[in-house]
Amino acid sequence: MKALVTLFFLLFSFTAFSQEDSVRLIPRYKQKGFLQADFLAVKMPNGEKNIGLTGIHYNLNINKNFYAGLGYYGAVSGLRGGFFTLGLKAGVQANISKQLFVDAGAYFGGGGGADAPDGGGAVVLSHVNLGYQFPKFAITAGYSYINFFDGGLIKGSQLNYAVRIPFQLKHAPFADSEKTINYTEAKNTQWNTKSKNVSFALRFNQLSPKKKSQETTGNSLVGRTIQLVGFELSSDLGRNDFLFARADGAYKGIQGGYLDVLVGYGHRFLFFNDNTNIALKFGLGPGGGGGVDTQGGFLIYPDISITQKIWKNISISLNKGLLMTPNQHFYGSTLGLALQFNLQQNGFVYDNDKHFDSAVFKGLEIIAGQEIYFNAKRQVNPTENMQQVFTQINFYLKKQWYLATHVSFANFGNAGAYGEGTFGLGVTTADKMHTKFKAFAQVMAGGSGGGNMDVGQGLIVKPSVGLQYHLLPVLDLRSSFGHVKALDGGLSSSFVNLGVTYKVALLQGKK
Known part of the structure; x- marks a missing residue:
C-alpha cells in the first residue's frame, strides 16, 4: 500500500x-450506435418461479453489420430482487429488407446475487432475433440461451424482447483534449450547431426503511439508516425536460451488497437566471441485495430536488424522495446530497439563438x-x-x-x-x-x-x-x-x- x-x-x-498543446481547428467525427432495453424471463432450477431480467445496453457500430458494447441486467420479477449482471456484448446484424433485419450476438459477463444458484458468477447469454426498423427506433424479439457456466445452476432457453434507439456520438480525437476554439474559428464549421446539456453527479444518499420493510431473513429494517453512494447521468430533452440514469450502492448500515439501478424522466423549474432549479423526477428499475427484501426487485422512485449553481459548471443538489416496491413490501424515504457537473456538449449554440464565446x-x-x-x-x-x-x-x-x-x-x-x-x-x-x-x-x-x-x-x-x-x-x-x-x-x-x-x-x- x-x-x-x-x-x-x-x-x-x-x-x-507539463504544458498544454497549441490550439488548432479540430475535426468532428460521428460514431453511430444504439441504446437497447430488453427483457427475458429466465427459468430457475427446482421449480422456482421464473426470474424476470431487464437490461440496458450501450452499443457502438463497428461497421455496417457488426456492433459491440456494454450492458447490465437486473431482476424485476420473481424471488431474487438484487440479482444483477454486468457484461460485454457483441453482435452482427443483416438486413432482409429495408425494415426487416436479423440480429445475432452474445453477452459475456459476471454477476448474480440474492442467494441465487449463480456459482462463480460467469454468465454467457446468446441470442438470435428478428427485428423491424421504424423511423426513430427498432423492435426485436427471438430466441436466447443463458448459462451461468462456472458452477451455477441457472441455464436454459427463453424468448427475449428488445427496443433499440439509435444515436450518434459526435466527438473529436482524444489527442485534442483541453484544446480551445473560439466562436470565430468555429462559425463556419460543423461545430457551430446546437449543443446538448448533459450532467454528471456524485451522489451521497441516506435510505430509511419504513412501514413493513424487512430483511430477507424476516427481521425488520425499520429504524435503520442505509448509507448509499453512487452517480447519476442526465441528458436534456429540451430546456426543462430530461432523462436520467442513476446507480447507488450501500457502504454502511447493512451488510454489503445492496444496489439499485434506476432510469427515468424529470422536469425542472428554473429560477434566478437559470442558476437555481427545482426538479421533479420519477424513475424505475431493479434493486435489492445486502439482505434487503425487495421481492422480485422492481423499484419505483419519485423524487424532488433543488439545485444551486456554485461555480461555473458545478452545482450542488439536495434531494428528497421515496424508493419502494409497487406493493410497498419495501418502502423507504431518501435524503441526499450531490455534487453535479453540468456540460453543454458538442455545439456552440444554446437557448436556440445564443452562442458560446469559446x-x-x-x-x-x-x-x-x-x-x-x-x-x-x-x-x-x-x-x-x-x-x-x-x-x-x-x-x-x-x-x-x-x-x-x-x-x-x-x-x-x-x-x-x-x-x-x-x-x-x-x-x-x-x-x-x-x-x-x-x-x-x-x-x-x-x-x-x-x-x-x-x-x-x-x-x-x-x-x-x-x-x-x-x-x-x-x-x-x-x-x-x-x-x-x-x-x-x-x-x-x-x-x-x-x-x-x-x-x-x-x-x-x-x-
Whole structure:
C-alpha cells in the first residue's frame, strides 16, 4: 500500500508542470450506435418461479453489420430482487429488407446475487432475433440461451424482447483534449450547431426503511439508516425536460451488497437566471441485495430536488424522495446530497439563438476488462482468488486529471453475487508523440458486497497504478495493479487487471 501511495505522488510531481498543446481547428467525427432495453424471463432450477431480467445496453457500430458494447441486467420479477449482471456484448446484424433485419450476438459477463444458484458468477447469454426498423427506433424479439457456466445452476432457453434507439456520438480525437476554439474559428464549421446539456453527479444518499420493510431473513429494517453512494447521468430533452440514469450502492448500515439501478424522466423549474432549479423526477428499475427484501426487485422512485449553481459548471443538489416496491413490501424515504457537473456538449449554440464565446474539448474514456483479486478473503468459505468483469468511465477535468466511476461484478472464484461501485480521482503522464505508453495512478472508494466476500458493511478503497498503450486514435490497451481494502472487513488483497479503452474528446461550451 505504501509503495502505491509513493508512486502516486511521484506521478503527480511528473505531471504538475507539463504544458498544454497549441490550439488548432479540430475535426468532428460521428460514431453511430444504439441504446437497447430488453427483457427475458429466465427459468430457475427446482421449480422456482421464473426470474424476470431487464437490461440496458450501450452499443457502438463497428461497421455496417457488426456492433459491440456494454450492458447490465437486473431482476424485476420473481424471488431474487438484487440479482444483477454486468457484461460485454457483441453482435452482427443483416438486413432482409429495408425494415426487416436479423440480429445475432452474445453477452459475456459476471454477476448474480440474492442467494441465487449463480456459482462463480460467469454468465454467457446468446441470442438470435428478428427485428423491424421504424423511423426513430427498432423492435426485436427471438430466441436466447443463458448459462451461468462456472458452477451455477441457472441455464436454459427463453424468448427475449428488445427496443433499440439509435444515436450518434459526435466527438473529436482524444489527442485534442483541453484544446480551445473560439466562436470565430468555429462559425463556419460543423461545430457551430446546437449543443446538448448533459450532467454528471456524485451522489451521497441516506435510505430509511419504513412501514413493513424487512430483511430477507424476516427481521425488520425499520429504524435503520442505509448509507448509499453512487452517480447519476442526465441528458436534456429540451430546456426543462430530461432523462436520467442513476446507480447507488450501500457502504454502511447493512451488510454489503445492496444496489439499485434506476432510469427515468424529470422536469425542472428554473429560477434566478437559470442558476437555481427545482426538479421533479420519477424513475424505475431493479434493486435489492445486502439482505434487503425487495421481492422480485422492481423499484419505483419519485423524487424532488433543488439545485444551486456554485461555480461555473458545478452545482450542488439536495434531494428528497421515496424508493419502494409497487406493493410497498419495501418502502423507504431518501435524503441526499450531490455534487453535479453540468456540460453543454458538442455545439456552440444554446437557448436556440445564443452562442458560446469559446469551447474546450474534454477527454472521455470508457474502459472494459477483467480483474483478479489475489487471496480474496471470504466470510465463511476458504480464501481464494476471485475474478470480476469491470467497466470504468473517466471524465477529464484537465489534460491529465480525471474523475472516474467503476462498476464490477464477480465471474470466477466462487463469489458470484459480489459487486462493487466506486468513484475517485486519477492522474496520467502527458501524451508524448515519441512514445505509445502513458502511466496513470488513481484512488477509488465506494460500496461493495455479496458473494460471501468479507467486506463488512461494504466500504472499500482501491489505489492503483498502471500503463496505457496506444493502439488506434480511439483505442488503447490498459493494465494496472493495486490493492483493495475493506475498511471494516477482512478483505485486503492485491489485484491486477487488463482492459481496453475507448477514448474520445467532447466539446464543452464556455459562457
